[in-house]
Amino acid sequence: MQWLDALIQGVLLGGLYAQYALGMALMFGVMRIVNISHGDLMILLALVGVSLAVSFSLGPFVLLVLLVPIAAAIGYVLQHAVLNRVVSQDPLPSIIATFGLSIAMQNAMLQIWSADTRSIPGGGIEQASWQVGPIFIGVLPVIVLVVATALTGGLDAVLRFSKFGRALRASAADVEAAALTGINPKAVYAWATALAVGILGFAAVFQGLRSTVAPSDGPAQLIYAFEAVIIGGMGSVWGAFMGSMVLGISQAIGFRISPGFGILAGHLVFLAVLAVRPQGIFGRS
């Protein structure tokens, strides 16, 4: 029964990871860029959320409505001011630029919010749970998973059916050809990053509600998002979603085996996938 419990908790944890991973999958799929400050951006949004919630005593829902547009605006500006200058075949400039940004952000957050861990007050929702037989299922983790599923489905639909999604896919396939048909790739990129960081706004609120955030937490979240994307298989948002589930389950089962083994179990599953199936579990070879 404790393994069934680990499986359920793992899937619920995977819901949170999916919210980190979606934005990364989108940005890499469209621009071949990995934003090293991805995790730090999420932590920044969560800390802004903590401050807003405490200062104006806002509930989680109001906070979400406020934070997601802020996140999207940050993403848009980030793409315009920084990333559009480093999009190229050569991976070096984008890695170095976002790496520098990551170091600067972590230390700036340390100055503003100090090294303390904080969390967003949820008004009781964070403790609520349902009991199913001997297993307790938290209400909040279920909400996180439902929102993650909805975000994945929504993003997939936008990419498939909207005019913006078509422009995005065209730019991803061939920038120059897309530009010839009247698409402005830089504008498309900016909206894509706005979308990716906007999704991080959801992740930030839920991370702050579910557990705690501290300025130095970013790199770990970046690595989880990255592992989820690779495990699932690059190039599809549902792949990133399923990869998050596999990562969440691996960590939850690892934690049951030994508390020191949880995170490591996730890394080892990632390396095993890379060894056996480098295109990802759900990727097309």
Add this chain to the structure above:
Amino acid sequence: MTASISASGDLPAVTVRRQTLSGTVAIIIGIALLVGLVAMPWWAGQGTIRSVVELCCYIAIAQMWNLLAGYGGLVSVGQQAFSGVAAYMMFALAQNLGLNPFLAVPLCLIAPAILAVPTYALLHRLDGPYFAIGTWVVAEVVRLLTTNFSYVNAGAGMSLRVMTQYSAHERAIGVTLLCALMLLVTVGGTYWLLRSRYGLALTAMRDNPVSAASQGVNVPRLRFLIFVAAAVGTGLAGAIYFMAQLRITPEAAYGPQWATVAIFIVMIGGIGSIEGVLIGALIYFFADRWFGEFGATYLVVLGVLTLLVALFARGGLWGLVNKVVDAPWFPTRRILVSGGGE
């Protein structure tokens, strides 16, 4: 250093020249500095030696990152896996198995070499930017394994108590000699590599891997060899650094600050050149002395500077210098001089 190409038919007589005056001057200064380094125990104080050892380690680690990213096109943010594993191996050999610590330094390099092979085998499947984060995952795995490994005292770390059998003077002689060797291997070795036949292949690969491959350069094999060589060089720096510290913990050995230092030095100094690494290392070293007390603010500035260099001045400081004067310290270009001959 000159080789003449026999002029046949209507080709003009040319000579290939590689050495320059600036290069000769730089070699002489370099040798003088190395002699000064080895002689330090007789003219410098403990504090100075400590600082210089630290500077040498920065140079070596940055030079190895430069070889990887600047020439191999392999951007890594996880080289601390190799410096950490070598340093831990050295501690285990010297402290747990009772080997002479100065002998343990070269011997421990087997650990990063062995780790580099499966790491590359797994990660070379990842595309550019994903390769970088993949190396970080490997560093995290090694850190977590070390933290759970009681043979090396798990998360609490180890002290190199065997060093107490030597006097401070003897320790200084050993460490400065190792530092000089390390600089010879990492900086001198890279210079030698760049001037050899492989240098042409490496430079071609730096400028365009696809066209280098079409010219007969075995790009995958060369990349693999560079990855292993950089792992060993980084490991050597890690072993010497922690030997001078006399203490190691998983957090210090595998911390991401190693990647930060290497990237900052190479990017500020100028990627793809040996001169850039030396300039960047000196800047980082003095910036750390003078502004380190400002802690987080200082690191914010460091991060923003790295970002700005990546956006606006990819050649770094050495790239800017090159636009004004052409005086390489480590000339690697082959210059054709017309009408030459012996």
